[in-house]
Amino acid sequence: MTHAVTFVQRLTAGAVEVDTSSRRLAEYSYDASNYRVEPVAVAFPRNAQDVSHIARLCAEFGVPLIARGGGTSMAGNAIGSGVVLDFTRHMDRIVSVDAASRTAVVEPGVVLAELAEAVQRSTADQLTFAPDPSSRNRATVGGSIGNDACGNHSVRYGRTGDHVVSLDLVLADGTRLTATRSGLCATDPADIAATERASALSADLRALTARYMAPFRLELGRIPRQVSGFQLAHLLPENGFDVARALVGTEGSCAVVVGATVTLVDVPPSALLLVVAYDDIVDAARDVTTILEYSPAAVEGIDEHIVATMTARRGEDSVAALPAGRAWLYIDLDGDDDAAVAEHARRLTADLRANGRARQFREVRDPGERRQLWRVREDGAGLSSRLHLADGSTVTSWPGWEDSAVAPENLADYLADFRNLLQQYQLIGVMYGHFGAGCMHIRITFEQRTPEGREVMSAFLTAAARLVVAHGGTLSGEHGDGRARSQLLPEMYSPTIMEAFAGFKALFDPGNTLNPGMIVAPEPITAQLALADIPPLPWQTTFTLHESAAPGSSPFAEAVQRCIGVGRCRSHSGGVMCPSYRATGDEKDSTRGRARVLQDMVRGADTMDQGWASEDVRDVLDLCLSCKACSTDCPTGVDMATYKAEFLDHHYRRRVRPMSHYSLGWLPRWLAMTSRTAPVVNRLLASPLRSVGLRLGGLTTQRPLPTFASRRALRAEVGVPGGGTGDVILLVDSFTRGFRPEVAGAARRVIEDGGQRAEVRTDVCCGLTWISTGQLRQARKRLARTAAALDDGTDRPIVVTEPSCAAALRKDLPELVGSDAARRVARRVRSFAEQITAQSETGWAPRVALPEAVTLQTHCHEYAVFGAATQRRALAAVGIDQVREATGCCGVAGNFGFEREHYDVSMAVAELALAPALRADPEAVVLTDGFSCHMQARQLAPTAHASLHLAQILDPTLENDR
Structure with a gap:
């Protein structure tokens, strides 16, 4: 100690x-x-x-x-x-890009996608960095070197090691060396000790190679994806004593990479995606050899499980572009011009038709549609972790045998035998991966919680290792051996090769301090499993969490286990998740970081054994904006906003809450009062007392406050609410009643302009402010009253002007109240944008002059619950096609951006998407249906027309100053 x-x-x-x-x-x-x-x-x-x-x-x-x-x-x-x-926080520099030598010098924390984008920018889209695993928008160069990662286009470009020129290293004793394609040298030539170490280590490596020369030639480098073990064949004389490439794939167990020089490749000027549908994944694999004759850039495969799960999670639209089938191949063809690529696709299609296995074909040229299709494949690891089966049930699958590879010509037979092995052990495996390279990612329904399940897992993995070796394959084709497969390496390699691996590591790391247990001297594959021995505690929740709890577990414990660490929340582009991580770059502010701390809480680890009282969990949730984007963007469906609300509800029972939980969490209650005294309140907020009041309420003084609206202003817009008649219920939420009554009036007029009568309701509340501050018992009471008030025995749509309130009624109402009435009401809820799309489908068109273009800020909750394209569809329906979308959270996110301690992060989040979009076209009409987005846009660009609701743009009676 x-x-x-x-x-x-x-x-x-x-x-x-x-x-x-x-x-x-x-x-x-x-x-x-x-x-x-x-x-x-x-x-x-x-x-x-x-x-x-x-x-x-x-x-x-x-x-x-x-x-x-x-x-x-x-x-x-x-x-x-x-x-x-x-390395991702500080050592993430792209040191140089040299188009002439076609190389780049980088630090290990550089994200692959960011390196590729930087190279393309600096070379006018002529060059790029080739390795592109599905995790490329968060995986790093250093990690890819450690695992010898490949990616979707490895058929064309090979593995990371194929693109390494040299590696700057730190050895276990702190010595700094550089490994090149012809040996080792001191990184600093003036460092005499390092020079001597390089010389001695080179001599030892040559001696090792001479001793094991025959086994290296016979057992290593036999197939394109033979990543398992160390790549010591690169040390052979015929390979030039390539120490750099021999160290790629050593998983950090021999040296720490602190810099790399890598090669760059050409960007093809023309490309086309050919999607081919099959009845069976084995049939798809049998066509791979035919496809490889056409020199494709990528041949990727997915099975029906992933598509069924994508459909269940993200709707039919997410897979609508796929031709009908039960297995699919994605074939990327490229070349110098469109005509040549199209002819290539035509000839390949003819050959595949002649083979008689393919069922349907689809050529996709549009880059946006190609990206949407690739997302189905690239989210495979996350999607397949929670499989939706044909009978409507869900099962959880895990890695462990997600990375085997065989020669492409052996893939079909291997898959057929592997399916039989799964049946023998009564397991389900979802299959996807790099078919063109013979590399399969197969996630399997292992049960790791029980001793019996772990015994089955160990026996199956041993049998799977023997099977892939029988087909001439490798345990790992991309991810490395690690804790998952190192114990199984003797099934693949002879004792002589295993002895050579141990000798190689010992030369670099004689003290065994660098990532011990990887490849050499591993622990058993069932040691250190995260799901083993989790205490069977009840973890009662207010939310109804629709999780299939494993024996001895609870829905809440299962929910937080949804995070499997794929880390999409750590990306800096694409989607909305996770705004706080994008602003801070700190793991604790990622959805994954929060989920991992919650997972430690439910297992009772260290200080997290305080459970709901844990200060660590409270701290890690502090910068979560509750934007709910993770519930859509996370491939596994982690809903951190829900988990945060549940935790705060328990954490602050019998504790004093932050003042903002009272000032903002109880906002609907305060607005009911201010509607009677709005002129007085507004005068007070314009006086010196403003700062005092804001500080007492835990609010920032740096953000302008909205003007409070009176009941008279609301009635001037919508008349006397209620009446019990109407084709549509227009629900005017607390934010709109209290701050934007003009939106309510515009919404009513637009609905009635479409030929429907609107019954205006201002007497119900969605409970959102209580939910976001974790006051769930109060939220449930209000939502129960809302469900009772709106469950009127009709199917009339309930149109909600504020998208966050619409999302709360659609999703949180049934999960908090759980009654049949709550579920009926939730099904009827529409966002205002959905209402506009529905009106347009009946032939309605707005009767006002519309802006040619708008800057769009979609509210995060609408994005998460109603779909990312909801606002775009509405705009397209009314004829507004020029849309500059600020894809990302605005940074206010309900109470978050008004809280004193969160203001700086709020503004940093705004700089990710909204602020740049506003600066790009200062004169554009800005569409902000969400009140939070409206307030942020007003602060960032306080012009007369800076922030409008869709209803205001379409209002048949208002003259908008554009």
């Missing part, structure tokens, strides 16, 4: 950024694998000198050192019991 304390004291005493808090350790105890190992510290080095310092300390104290990129490893090789190095 004293030894460990001394190490931590020495580690944290220097200038290196180190975190040993229990919350931080929980965040980094997981990657995207089945495993959980708590580190002793997490370090965020700024340069190679920091890494060298940490390595020397770890070597001195015998503490493991684990290099980590995006934390998306599915094999468990990005976690460990020592110091975890996170």
